[in-house]
Amino acid sequence: MYKPIYIFIGLRYFWNRHLTNFKKIITILSIIGISIGITSIIITMSLVYGFQNEFKKSVLSFIPHLIITNKSYYINKSEFPKNILKLKNVKRVSSFISDKVLIQSKENITTGEIITFDKKDYNIFKCYNIHNYLYTLNEKQNNIILGKKLAEKLHVNINDSIKLIILPKIKKNFFKKKFNTRIFKITGLFNTNNDIDDYQIIINTKIAINFLNYYKNYITGWRVWLKDPFFLNINSFQIKKNNLIFLDWKTQQGELFKAIQIEKYIMFLFFVLILLIVGINIVITLTVNMIEKQNIIAILQTQGLCRKKIMLIFVTLGASTTIIGIFLGTLISFILIFQGKIINFLINTLFSDIDIPIKIFPFQILIVDITFAMISVASTLYPIWHITKSTPSKILSYE
Structure with missing residues (x-):
């Protein structure tokens, strides 16, 4: 049976x-x-x-998943919201200085964005594949590393020099105030096959502070990397401080x-x-x-x-x-x-x-x-x- x-x-x-x-x-x-x-x-x-x-x-490895700053993009390090470090999804937090600049070479002129590099930021720039060039970004020399597409746009290469120009932030002073300019030497190029190749310039933090006339302990804000950026709930990061704003990666890559x-x-x-x-x-x-x-x-x-x-x-x-x-x-x-x-x-x-x-x-x-x-x-x-x-x-x- x-x-x-x-x-x-x-x-x-x-x-x-x-x-x-x-x-x-x-x-x-x-x-x-x-x-x-x-x-x-x-x-x-x-x-x-x-x-x-x-x-x-290809995209989220090269841009921060969240930026914490204020309306003027100029904030004291002491205002960092420490509660964010307790959130489970947070992988890494790093302070940074950034600003829009005009870039002038002998043959062309365009706009770009400088981003600062410090010795503690090696892991952040690991995906750029420029570890052979990062040592050139020291505190004594005006050296920079920029994207390959940006270099092609300016018709420059390694060891060439370009001029960076800081524009006044207040529009009414645009024609009155003298532009802050400085000559920088290109010591490396990065090619990530990403949008940042078109505009980003890497510069030493102390050189940038001096060039941008930042006061001591003042920065642009903090970059936050998450374990899973697709599970970003912006409300979980909101802190009861009116002067802080939170910019997530979706604002930059909204269509994607x-x-x-x-x-x-x-x-x-x-x-x-x-x-x-x-x-x-x-x-x-x-x-x-x-x-x-x-x-x-x-x-x-x-x-x-x-x-x-x-x-x-x-x-x-x-x-x-x-x-x-x-x-x-x-x-x-x-x-x-x-x-x-x-x-x-x-x-x-x-x-x-x-x-x-x-x-x-x-x-x-x-x-x-x-x-x-x-x-x-x-x-x-x-x-x-x-x-x-x-x-x-x-x-x-x-x-």
Whole structure:
């Protein structure tokens, strides 16, 4: 005797050699439908998170996730809100001095932004790949390191000299006040393939304080880096000090952030729609199966098989289809993702010269698989309950 009997019967109903070709085709199509749904969700999710991960590396590695300053962008170090250090998401905090400047070379003139470097800031500038040049930013020489695109715009290179000009902050003094100018030597170039290559200039902190006429202990503000910038809740950083303002990275990269959010909403809608389709697919398949087998169900009831075990027979039938579909869908999606050329080829048939980053998160894929399994099993309950509520005498009365 096979035990438990309901699993044995459920698996026999799922597949055996006596099934008609039509029933085999229906079963195979149900498995294929679930597989395609799982594959689509996993690949879409991996593409979205791959883009998000690439965005963190290529953009958010080079800009602070939060800037704390005041309305004049000139603040005393003693006003630092120490409560921020207690927040879990905070990774690193660093004071900085920054200002907009005019940059003049022999052949061109443009605008840029100076950002200060101190010995304690080596980790911040690690992603710039300029560790061979940072030692040149000492306190005695007017040396600078600037972006490669900015250098190309100015037609300058390493060891060339350029003039930096500080503009008056008050508009009415623009023509009255003498501009603060100084000649600097270029000792290095950085190329991050990011927007900062177009405008950023790195300069020693003490040289910048002297050049910008900052008072002792005064800075532009504090840069804050987070463990996960996408979980930035600006309200958690608000401090009850009217003179402080908080500028998050979304203000600088607003359009890209909106694009990422829209992608997430589309992915969620896609996920819900596929779940709905899979659920309907399971309900229809099981309903057809049970209508056909209602006489057998009635006979099993007369032989003493309780309603609960009869329900478990069809849960086994629905779960078998779902589990095989989930397994195949997950396997196919992993093959397509690890063989990235296939996905890029399919994408490039519509969009040329686009390299899509893909990132797999195994835990989230596990959550997707479990959710699909639970929804699919839940979709079997109503048709099972509807068929088994009829009494055997009523079902067999016309036989």
